Amino acid sequence: MEEIGFLGLGIMGKAMSMNLLRHGFKLTVWNRTISRCDELVEHGATIGESPAAVIKKCKYTIAMLSDPAAALSVVFGEDGVLEQIGSGKGYIDMSTVDAETSLKINEAITSKGGSFLEAPVSGSKKPAEDGQLVILSAGEKALYEAVLPAFDVLGKKSFFLGQVGNGAKMKLVVNMIMGSMMNAFSEGLVLADKSGLNSQTLLDVLDLGAIANPMFKMKGPSMIGSSYSPAFPLKHQQKDMRLALALGDENSVPMPLAAAANEAFKKARSMGLGDLDFSAVCETIVSSGRSS
Ligand SMILES: NC(=O)C1=CN([C@@H]2O[C@H](COP(=O)(O)OP(=O)(O)OC[C@H]3O[C@@H](n4cnc5c(N)ncnc54)[C@H](OP(=O)(O)O)[C@@H]3O)[C@@H](O)[C@H]2O)C=CC1
Numbered sequence: 001m002e003e004i005g006f007l008g009l010g011i012m013g014k015a016m017s018m019n020l021l022r023h024g025f026k027l028t029v030w031n032r033t034i035s036r037c038d039e040l041v042e043h044g045a046t047i048g049e050s051p052a053a054v055i056k057k058c059k060y061t062i063a064m065l066s067d068p069a070a071a072l073s074v075v076f077g078e079d080g081v082l083e084q085i086g087s088g089k090g091y092i093d094m095s096t097v098d099a100e101t102s103l104k105i106n107e108a109i110t111s112k113g114g115s116f117l118e119a120p121v122s123g124s125k126k127p128a129e130d131g132q133l134v135i136l137s138a139g140e141k142a143l144y145e146a147v148l149p150a151f152d153v154l155g156k157k158s159f160f161l162g163q164v165g166n167g168a169k170m171k172l173v174v175n176m177i178m179g180s181m182m183n184a185f186s187e188g189l190v191l192a193d194k195s196g197l198n199s200q201t202l203l204d205v206l207d208l209g210a211i212a213n214p215m216f217k218m219k220g221p222s223m224i225g226s227s228y229s230p231a232f233p234l235k236h237q238q239k240d241m242r243l244a245l246a247l248g249d250e251n252s253v254p255m256p257l258a259a260a261a262n263e264a265f266k267k268a269r270s271m272g273l274g275d276l277d278f279s280a281v282c283e284t285i286v287s288s289g290r291s292s
């Protein structure tokens with residue numbers, strides 16, 4: 001494949017671009033905080049001085065940015081994507097945003113002759129490092145097909161979901177379920193502990209039953225140890241709950257569980273836990289009184 005541009009080297013962007021480099025892709029990278037490019041450069045990437053410079057150089061550019069405001073500012077801002085996008089160039093936004101943001105970006109890019117794909121992902125830091133993401137793409141089918149060699153490196157499965165917006169919506173539905181599950185799991189862990197049960201035994205019981213799942217298995221042990229090194233930052237999970245609730249609003253879908261989970265994530269943010277892993281939402285319950 002041609003040289004790929006990569007905008008946004010946070011937890012996910014760094015892991016994904018390292019993985020592409022490891023598999024022989026040539027990359028030009030940009031990050032708002034430019035020092036975050038250094039490690040990538042040590043592994044063979046080139047730095048682009050702005051999103052516009054990356055787009056100018058590369059036929060295909062991937063973005064992995066924190067939220068709708070970041071995704072919009074990288075496209076519409078000074079030295080942004082729009083300044084150099086045009087015919088023959090493809091822009092793939094893998095950030096988790098709402099459909100409205102994706103549609104706005106799609107409209108701006110296609111009106112300049114470029115092509116657009118939204119492609120948010122399921123899977124966190126480790127799956128990103130290991131190329132085991134689940135890619136939820138929608139938009140220009142020809143662009144999807146053109147970048148499949150890169151998606152095959154980044155993910156274990158790629159879906160093409162049709163028109164722009166469907167990828168964003170699918171991602172928000174999945175993360176809304178995940179955020180609600182994380183809150184139920186947290187309550188269970190604290191309840192077991194407060195009522196005198198062994199937390200590890202609870203994990204063992206859960207793992208053998210009908211609600212066993214990779215998230216409980218992976219996060220449970222660190223949550224018992226109150227260790228929340230960020231793989232998926234809590235502030236991003238709360239953003240996803242907020243955006244999913246707005247999608248529920250638009251479609252008149254009652255979501256009382258998601259609304260309660262969102263409140264817990266907001267409380268966690270107010271406690272200063274936004275940069276920790278989303279499993280730190282457990283601390284909102286602990287702070288109401290865990291015995292250990
Ligand atoms: N972590 C995870 O497990 C997963 C995250 N996601 C989603 O992927 C996206 C990235 O997540 P993650 O890597 O964890 O997040 P991080 O917070 O680690 O990284 C965010 C990135 O966005 C950049 N950024 C933020 N604001 C702006 C702005 N205004 N202009 C330009 N760049 C900006 C940051 O730049 P700077 O370094 O300068 O701050 C950084 O590169 C999010 O949408 C998240 O919801 C999806 C699946 C899993």
Ligand SMILES: O=CCCC(=O)O
Pocket residue numbers: 096121122123124175232
């Ligand atoms: O958006 C983050 C998703 C994290 C995960 O799927 O494990």
